[in-house]
Amino acid sequence: MTWQQRNTVGKDRVEELTELYESLGYAVKVDRFTGPETSDETCDSCYGDPSGEYFIIYTKKRSELP
DSSP: OOOEEEEEEEHHHHHHHHHHHHHTTEEEEEEEOOOOSSOOHHHHHHTOOTTOOEEEEEEEEGGGOO
16 A cells, blocks of 8 residues: 555644554654645645745555555
8 A cells, every 4th residue: 555645734733643643553754745736826825825834744554564
């Protein structure tokens, strides 16, 4: 099974959600969010704050790791 995208969150929530997913038995991977994959202006407005840092949280069951 591949990594599943779970959340896109601000820097202040990364640690909290990482700990939560790990406590539920998941391996967690975090990548920096570089922008929406669409050019839709309504989507761009969600991440329009230039001072904000956003991260994407991915999970995978630990039993599925090599």
